[in-house]
Amino acid sequence: MAYCLIFINTNNGHPLLVRSTSILERNEHSPEMILNLLERPTDNQIPLALIGILTSSYTFSTKFGIQLRSCHTDDCTIHFYEYNEHLLMCLLEPTEYDIPNECTQYKLVLLRTLFNMIIGYEYIDQKSQTNPQKLENDLHLVKYYVDTILNDERTFSFGDLTQCSDTLCGFDRNIMYSCLKSISDHLHCEHICITLSNRIIASSTGWSRLTQAEQYILTLLITLNDYSNDILPTTRDMPVYLDSIDRSRNYRLVSVRLLGQIYVSILCSSTPKMSEFEDIVDRYCHSRIEHIQNLNSLLYPRAFHDDIIFDHNILALLYINRQTHFCASTLEPLKQNMPLSMSIKKHRYGLLRQFYMEIVRMEKEKLLPYDNSKNETKMNEMYMLNDDEQIEHKCYFLREQEYFELYVLFDINIPTIAMRGISKKTLLLLRKNL
Template identity: 25%
Template sequence: MVVEGPIQLVCLTASSGVPLFTRGASRQLPFSIIGSLNGVHMFGSGHGVLLSSCETEGGEKVVWRVFQDSVMLIATSAGHQAGSSKGEPVHLQRLLENVWSCMVMVLGQDELANVRNVERLKKDLRACFGLIDELLEDRRDGVLGLLTHCTDCLLPPQPPLLQEAVQGFAAAADSEFGCLLVHGRVAAATEMWWRLAPQEIVLLSALMRSLSDSASASCDYPVFLPQGSPTVAHRLLRFQLLPGADVCVLCGPTPSLHHTESGLVGRFWSPLVDILRNCLAVGERCLPASVSLQPDVLAFLLINRENHRSVSSVLHPLCPHLQDDPALTSKTRCWELLKLFYILCMTRYFKQGEASPPKEETEEGAPTEDLVHGLSHQPLQCYLVTDECKSFGLQTPQHQLFLLFPLAVPTFALHTVAAHTLASITTSTFF
C-alpha cells in the first residue's frame, strides 16, 4: 500500500470543452493536455463508447464523468509505485461525485445544467473553490466520510442531553434539521437531519468545517441539497459554541441570524457548557471513556451499514505504551493506511454497496472481477500483512470494521481482537 500522488481536477463544459476551472496540483496541466483528455472522451462518445477511466504506462490514472449533459469533470492522479491497488480509481470516481454535489450545493443545479453564460459561470464557480480544495486535499485526519459516504461521528459521553438540546434548538429556529459538530464530526443531530442523503450530510459537515476555519463565530450561508432540494436554496445558520464545537440548522427565510444568535444560542447551550467541554475532551479518540479497547489496536474505522454512520480513530500515538516503538508509522501514515485498506477491502472482498464502481467501469479481467466471480460466498473477513503493519477487516450484516495492528501482534490473534473491538464499541454505545 503506497501513498496516492497529487490529484488534479479539471472542469469543462460538456458540449464545447471550454475549461471552467482547474484545481489541485500546483503545476497545472497544459491546455493541450486538457484538450486531449476532453477530445479522447468525445471521440469515444461519438462511437458509442463510454470512457470512464484509464491508466498510463507511467502509472498515472485519469477518470472522466459527465453530469447533466452539461459539465465534465476530469481527475488525474500522479504515478504510483508498482503494486498499487487496482481499486484506486474508485476513490477518484467518488471524488468527482463529491465535487459535482459540492457545485450543486453552492450554486444550484439549474445554473449548472443550463449554462447560458460561460464567463459568468466561471466567476460564480469561484465560490466553490474553498470546499472543492478541501475535497481534493482530504488532509483532515479522522475525516473519512468523503471516501466512505458515511457520516463521521463522535460518540459523546452524555448523548441524551445533547440530543435534547439539538432538537429544542432546531424547533425554536423553526427547523427540523439541526446538527452539533464536535471536532468536525457529528455528535448529535435531529431525526430529519439523519434522513438527508448520506452524501448530503457528509458534504454539509465538510462545509461546516470549512466555515469554521474562517474563524467567524456565526454565519448565514445559502445551500442547495444536491438530492433533496437541488433547485431551491435553504439557509444554513452556523454558530460556534466553543472552539471545536459548532451547531447548525437548515431553515427558511426566518428566523434571522441575529435573532437566533442573541435569543436562542445562549438559551439552549449555555446550561450545557460543561457537557460540551466533556464532549470536546473525547477528542481524537471519538469514543467515551467507558469504551475499553485492546491496547494493540493502532487505528480503527467502524461503519454502521444500516444508517451510514462511521466512527474512526488512530490510537497511536495516543496509547503511551506504543509511543516508543520505532517500527510504528506516524499518525498521518496510519490514517493513510486505514484509507488504503478500506479501498482494498471494498473493491476486492466485502459487499461494496455505494463504494463500488459501476459495473461498466470495472476493468475486464482485473483481479477484483476474477476474484469475486470465483467465489461461491460473500467474504466476511480478510487480513493483510505489510512491512508497516497488519490489517484486519470484519463484516457483519450491520457493521464493517477495519483495524490496523503493530507487526508484533500474532496474525492468528487478529480476529479475536477485532471481534472484541466490535463488541466493546457497539455494546457500550449502541452504535
C-alpha cells in the same frame, strides 16, 4: 494523495476549473503534458493539448453510445464524470495508487454535490452556455473546498470513502438529542445538526434524510470556514442549494458555535434571524455546558470517550455501521499525555485508508462460482501482513451481520493469532456504543 481535477465545457473545450494537489515525481515514461499538469499546485497555464484530448476522447465515445468512465496510461488513471450534456469533470490520479473505481467515482459525486450546493446546478447549467467566463470566476468560491476533498489528510475523515457520516462514539447522545429537539421544536425546523469539527454529534431525522454526499459537504462547510479564515467565528450564515429538497432555490446554513469547534447548525429559509437563533441555542444549551465541555475536551481528536479502552496493540481503527450509515475512526486509540505528531497521524491515516480500499477491491472482484449459482458470497474476515521491514503494522478486517465492519491497524509486534480475538472484542465493544 495526488489528484488533478479538470472541469470542462465540452461545447468549446474551455476549462472552467482546474485544481491539483501534491507533486508527482518525474518519470520519463509518463506523458509530459499530464505530468506538467499534475505538478502544478495552482490552476494557471493549462496544457490545451491535454484538454483537447480529454474532451475529444469522451465526446467520441459518447457519439457511439459508449460511456467512458476511465482510461489509463502507464502512470496516470483518468476518470470521467458527466456533470450534464455539456459539462465534464475529469479526475487524474497516479496509477500507482491503484484506487478502486467505486472510491474515486464517489469522490466525483462529492465534487458535483459541492458545486451544486455552493453555486447551484441551474446557475451552472445556464452560465456554462451563456457566459462561461462569469461561471469561471464564480467557481473561485469552491476552490478551497475542492482542494480539501482532493487532499484527504486535511480532515482525517473517512466519510468520502465509506459513504457514511463521520461521528463520535462512546458518550450519552440523549443529552445532545434533547438540546437538538428543543431547538428544533421551538423553531419548527426539520434540518438541524450538532457537530464537533467534521464529526456529527447529533442530527435530526430531516438532516439524516439528506443524501450522504450532502451531509458530508455540509459538515465540510461548517468546519472549514474556520480554517479558511484562520479565526473561530461565533456565528455564520451562508446560502446553499440542496438537490434532495429543492435545487431551484437556496437555503440558509446557519451555524452557532457553542464551545471550541462544537457547532449547532440548521437549514432554514428567511427565518429565523441570526440573533434569534443565537438566543434560542443559548437558552437550551446553557444548562448543558458541562457536558458540552466534556465532548470538546475528551472526544477530540481521539473521537472515542475515555470509558472506551482499546487494546494497546491497536494503532488506529475504523468502525462502520451500515444500518445507521455512521462511521467512527481514531488515529489515537490510547489516551496519552503527549498528542501524536502530525506525521504519525498522516502515516496511520494513509495506511488505514489503503487497507479499506484493498478490502473494497477484493470484494468487487468478480469470481465465477463453481456451481454457477447466483448467490453472492461476502468476505467477512481478512488479515494482511507486511513483509517490508520498513512498514511496521498488521491489518485485520471483520464483518458481522452484514452491517457492522471493523478495520484495525495493529502494531507489528502483535502475534498474528491474537488479531482475530482482539478484533472481535473491539467490534463487540463498539457495537454497544454506536
